[in-house]
Amino acid sequence: MVQGVPSPVVHPENVDMIIFRENTEDIYAGIEWKAGTAEAQKFEKFLMEEMGVKNIRFPGDSSYGVKPVSSTGSKRLVRAAIKHALEHDLPSVTLVHKGNIMKFTEGGFKTWGYEVARQEFGDKTFTWDEWDQLKKEHGEAHANEVQRKALHDGKLLVKDMIADNFLQQILIAPKDFSVVATLNLNGDYISDALAAEVGGIGIAPGGNINYNTGYAVFEATHGTAPKFAGTNSMNPSSVILSGCMLLEYIGWKEAADLITSALQAAIMRKRVTIDFYNLMTGATLLKTTEFGDEIISDIGVFTGDAQLKKSSSL
């Protein structure tokens, strides 16, 4: 860190993304064996003797984990992300992966993601996969021209980015990203990094959804904070915003919008719970219940222009 170097994170208002994290496979499948166990030894022996693996750096005391990533799992996730982008008229879907290193798992996610885009949404999307092909066949200028025209015609851009580069770009150029589709572990890091970027740790909402069956569980993303149980002091925003996601999911967007406007208004007035109070100057400290009442008193009163006017006068 060099003093005086300007921080690139000066425009949090440019962060407006929605992360679709694959939730059922990847290394979260829990297939792993601890170093020194008979299972680890057996697995290592299988790798070396039957699979011809020669590049285990320290055989004998390595632990092992298996990372299953499937075509079915990747495609249903990317399909959901693309559908969301199309339904909400969003500009792009970015597939975030580490396919340069893990060619068949993370690289497979990218390949399968592009396949879904081209095979199932070919008339509504333009992919970087197509761009590569066009460049190869007709040159870069032509590829750029086709992309420009496709986006001008309102097609959804489906692109991809290597995970480490993506984590830099969300700080430097957050405007370039809208819907993000990624694997389980990457999604874990990315969700938390982005929540931190907008100061939203502790209030971030989340939903776990099966878009085929319709099953959905929306949830507060923070922990149980048992030390503070019964103190009526904690911030209820995570579960409230998760409820807004639920309301939108069932098509009751009007109700969700009333809540987000009212929550925004309470924050603008700096009438907040202890977590925000501690970091703001000139704030008023509210209990959990008082913060709830603050939101409730604003619901349906200050919306749209009226709310902005009120906010800016403070």
Next chain:
Amino acid sequence: MGSEGKLSVPNHPIIPFIEGDGIGPEIWAVAQKVFDTAVEKAYNGTRKIEWKEMLAGEKAFKLTGEWLPAETLQVAKDHLVSIKGPLTTPTGGGIRSLNVAMRQDLDLFACVRPVKWFREFLLPWCIPKMWI
């Protein structure tokens, strides 16, 4: 769930909730009031959510001896859409995380997180030096 993959939602849907452990019950109580008020205002009282409690976590363990009763999973399936507060991950003896268990049993394949800046939200790098 309709034939075209669209949810058909009645004006008085039953939505199951898990209030959660630790600070869960107090934040849930506040949140529920907020939801009910917003729905009433948005639709002039023509729509209303019928909340139905599902047991999970410590409360479930105290009442039923199970951290995640089978009935809870069934209720979540019957009503399709539900909401939950934070849950304790039980320690020891091969009990899996309740969050993970629900995701697996309902095959909730997409974890969806919107990230957007609310004005005046606190940015960690704006915290004065003396506090660090």
